[in-house]
Amino acid sequence: MATTVVVPGLGSCDFSDLREIKKQLLSVAERSRERGLQHSGKWASELAFALDPLPLSELPAAPVLTEEDARDLDAYTLAKSYFDLKEYDRAAYFLRGCKSQKAYFLYMYSRYLSGEKKKDDETVDSLGPLEKGQVKNEALRELRVELSKKHKAQELDGFGLYLYGVVLRKLDLVKEAIDVFVEAAHVLPLHWGAWLELCNLITDKEMLKCLSLPDTWMKEFFLAHIYTELQLIEEALQKYQSLIDAGFSKSTYIISQIAVAYHNIRDIDKALSIFNELRKQDPYRIENMDTFSNLLYVRSMKPELSYLAHNLCEIDKYRVETCCVIGNYYSLRSQHEKAALYFQRALKLNPRYLGAWTLMGHEYMEMKNTSAAIQAYRHAIEVNKRDYRAWYGLGQTYEILKMPFYCLYYYRRAHQLRPNDSRMLVALGECYEKLNQLVEAKKCYWRAYAVGDVEKMALVKLAKLHEQLNESEQAAQCYIKYIQDIYSCGEIVEHLEVSTAFRYLAQYYFKCKLWDEASACAQKCCAFNDTREEGKALLRQILQLRNQGETSSTEISAPFFLPASLSSNNTPTRRVSPLNLSSVTP
């Protein structure tokens, strides 16, 4: 069998011999193509392209034909051309009775694809509403029976095992499917399709640990991919970095994956720059461009988004990603009806394209059509229960409907899925605040701050809560931390709440009779429009009081009530310019 020949070559998972890896990639790309597995072929050749070209002498030789192959050659050649023309039944008809591995795989695969195609066609015209979900791929059962017989007799090669796994997965036999895919990965580790299917079936880290995977360099790619899927971004980025170091720096696949990973942890700038790089290298790429457009959307980069949309539309306007980009474009221009229309089109092209459901939900929300939004989000959840954005969207919808208690459940679900995302925590906190459960709200805000607040609002909200509860000391501390945060990130973003923070601090210090600090804060207040008058008034008062109690004020010079660490951190209020502040804070 051809597979057994390949295995010893990749016994180790090190990347020292890139030439060998390139050889393996080229050969597996060829073999995948022979079997009609276009995507795996594409992946392998993309990766091979990233490595240095081989000299003629080292190019992999054409696979040796066996007696069986030779016998089936005619039927195979004919069937393959039918297969390429998507005439699956016809291909299967001419392949029946073929014994060679390659022909047998193509035979089974075309039967499977024919069943899938018919299923898709059936869905369009079913008899009644209840029959909508009943349409099944009729071929699956037969395929399963035949393949399991072969599987028992150990007659399946790596590709055959992969197909068997796919059939099992389609029949919702997840456990069996995982076993078979693992087996497939052992027999033919080079076949990316089997790994990818495995990625879709593994739902958490524990499951991943339980698997016994072959120890090859392919495993590294798999692990990096699954870490991204499981939102373990740090680990994923590490893996990808080590892959780049190993010599895959030119691979567009890896670059795009890294960009997606940065997108997932909302490191927008990095993600954007990587995507721009990717587009330079591979200008006609459509894959992952939806993620790119999301990033542009978040940054409100209208011209770039419009350019991207036009470009993609020229390349292929009937791609899911294209529709998604255009939808985002319209959404940014506040043409929400059109945006929803494009997302709908994306769903027509691929009903299992999860992102579009969620985005459509967002659009409906913008249009104030809450019921349609709920429907869209629910659909998204049906497709993928782990879609935190849909849960979050549902929560937002109910929040807009003024049902803070009701939406708690949805936010909690979202939080479960992304425990370290501050947005959910802030949303939870806001709900608790509305329900007047201030203790819980405080916990949420504090946690949101602790996991790294993206929108930098948690601290302000926490401070306001403390303010409400008359816990002025804690409130002041929160405001101080908030100001440090804002200045330490270096950007001069117009933050509305900064003025509020300074105003509160000024008044707080004023009450504590800490004139220096109070006047520093009051001066800061004067820099903002909405607090200017108050700041000036306070300054005048301070001046007055100082003059009156010149003698006594010297006694209370340091903020003794603050812990040492905090009072040293307290510098922002003493120093005058924000530039100094950023240098002090860690």
Add this chain to the structure above:
Amino acid sequence: MASVHESLYFNPMMTNGVVHANVFGIKDCVTPYKMALLVLLSELGRAGAQLSLLERRRLNRLLLPLLQGPDMTLSRLHKAIEESCLNLANSVQIRIKLMAEGELKDMEQFFDDLSDSFTGTEPEVHKTSVVGLFLRHMILAYNKLSFSQVYKLYTALQQYYQNDEKKTEIDETDMELTNTEELEGKMEKEELDVPLREEEISCSGPLSQKQAEYFLSQQASLLKNDETKALTPAFLQKELNNLLKFNPDFAEAHYLSYLNSLRVQDVFSSTHSLLHYFDRLILTGAESKSNGDEGYGRSLRYAALNLAALHCRFGHYQQAELALQEAIRIAQESNDHVCLQHCLSWLYILEQKRSDSCVLLEHSVKKAVHFGLPYLASLGIQSLVQQRAFAGKTANKLMDALKDSDLLHWKHSLSELIDISIAQKTAIWRLYGRSTMALQQAQMLLSMNSLEAVNVGVQQNNTESFAVVLCHLAELHAEQGCFAAASEILKHLKERFPPSSQHARLWMLFDQKIQFDRAMNDGKYHVADSFVAGITALNSIEGVYRKAIVLKAQNQMSEAHKLLQKLLIHCQNIKNTEMVISVLLSIAELYWRSSCHTIALPVLLQALALSREYCLQYLASETVLNLAFSQLILGIPEQALNILHTAIEPILAHGAVLDKGCAMFLVAKCQVASAASYSQPKKAEALESAILNLNEAKTYFAKVDCKEQLRDVLYFQARLFHTLGKIQERNKCAMLFRQVHQELPAHGVPLINAFK
């Protein structure tokens, strides 16, 4: 009993307590079964003149259920028609056969011909009649089908026919074995009555629209009325998942899944299903209603309300209150008084959990009457009665209130509320210590036929009311010494409410209590002690009380006293007056056992005052017995006899056998004691009457198999006979005494010092 109410309050699949079958309203589509019906209709039109009047009447009656019912197999349809008219059934069969075995064009021709029945000056079918509407629906639905759909329909028809062929072949071979006419008839009927049996559901994968609707509403009503008959939780969930897989838009399945998760106390998945249901409902509400805003807002309110209900059921009262507030706010904003009313009733349920104010409750009842919600109103009345009963309102007022709500029930035929009302009366009579009345009410409920239209006269539902009543019945029998009957009733309960069902806790508690009492009577204290743990698990207060009783019987006075004091404080806090009085009695008993009768007196007087205030007559008479005994020991037997006369009557009328025996024994003792000062002939007379009373006590004790008391009575009797000089009788009693005494271990408590 509060849990009865909670589970009944709101269910979107029912209005005023009645589950409606068709609340979904999804458009028709052509199925093979519908085609068979169309064939039947066209045959009916063709053979119209030849049918006899009787046949035509029968067929007309048959048509409506066929048109509205769920899809059924061809053979069953055939049988149904056959019962009315044999010829017609055969011709329908033949035409379907011709169509199925023919070609596609046969079916197309058939549909083309269908519309002819409307034409002509005197059409066979009127356009707006039930049949006419059905025909037009079908023709419209057929015309909308695309070519491939038509072809699919045709293959489905062939499948339908062929499946039937296969089945009849098998059936025919079966039939020959049991070829009794009657049996056949019976089987048919059964099949028609119970269209969806378990094995059928499991084998036939996807259900049709109507079948699914029917399945859902059937299971929902079974869950409500008779849980044991519904599918098991796991199986039902499997079915629902199956259904949802085929049609994720079938929102009601989510609701049923919520109810199902409630059965197994799964808070997580029940929340999930509930919210999912309402997410779905919001859609359908928005689509179907013309004034979309209204329909959709409505479901929002009820969503919040249901969430409150869910949290309340799981005991998360704080969350429940938050959800309820939300529901109330939304309902107020949209001026929905009915929803507000529902919220109000939940509000008082929540209120009840914390304090016992009934302002809200009264308010709720008034409002419910005002808005014409009889179901809510009488539920409120029942809750109110329950609360008032514990608060010591007089019986006549409560019964009046119940009578008023009964009027409402009968007027609106709310059968399950009638059941609850009767069960409540039973419980109230028991509380007051009127066992005869309780017995009568219990029997009334049990011998009443079910009033629901679905199963008239078949069998009663297995609702909580029945569990309550049966438990009381068992206890009443046990009190009268009919232990065999009691255990028979408990066995029945076990069958009707298997241990996993939600009302099983009730009979478990009663079962343990009865066994405990028996063990105590037999003097097997260690056995009784073993039941204490079980009782505590089901009802902690009762458990502690029983533990104290066991300790007391085992002469561990100080432990018992400590326990009872603690319990007393707790019960006073939660205002469980019944238990307070029982505990006071036990404490008093502890005192006189330690010969501190003077201390016992105030305790007893307190108990007496309480039981009089709360009209707990039975406990009052028991207190009087205790009081009389103390007086006897303190040397004022005349006074004791005086107060005994007030208590003896209710005890003999309503009391447990054991208490009756104790009372008679005490009377005899008092008689003897007071006779000491009498002159000789009068004294002899008094002693004679005491002996008679002792005889009566003896029969009572013998009934409940209470050997210890029996021994005491015999000893006492022998002494009396001795005093009277009746040697023969004395010897007989002494012999009997010796027999009993040998069976029993001697206890430290001196004989004369105890009356029970």
